[in-house]
Every structure is written in structure tokens, then in C-alpha cells.
Amino acid sequence: MNEKKKRGKTPRVIMWPEGVFTADMVHQNVARDLSRVSVHTKINNAVSSGDLERVGTVRLQLGRPKVQYRRTQMSDE
Secondary structure (H helix, E strand, O other): OOOOOOOOOOOOOOOOOOOOEEHHHHHHHHOOOOOHHHHHHHHHHHHHHOOEEEEEEEOOOOOOOEEEEEEOHHHHO
16 A cells, blocks of 8 residues: 655654753754754743753843753653
């Protein structure tokens, strides 16, 4: 039986770092595979689904504060 091929790129699965991390750290790890916007979208989806949780923010002298995340206890198991 012939199956239709799906169009577009295959979804990229991100392995979340251990401990506390920022979106910028994740973007540096995936290098050129995903844009910053795509990384933020995947983080927001993971927070909504309960895989990640917001821990706090890091305020820098210049620029916007960076939100810190970590994996939830349920996703570690």
C-alpha cells in the first residue's frame, strides 16, 4: 500500500539540559537547527504541558531579564 509522504521538516526534539537553564543556553546547544523563536515556542509548549517549569529570572544590567527554567519532577522519571 502506498502511503502519502508528509510535507515539511520533521519536528525537532529538544533534550532539556539538567538543572536550571535559560532559552539562550538551549539555543546555543541546538546551534543552527532551530531559531530563537522556535526555541521559545518549544519552551512555552513544554511549560504548558508540564514538562518544564519557570524557576525565576536573571536581571542583567542592560537588556531584558532572562527567564530561568528547569525540568519538572514528573519529566525526570
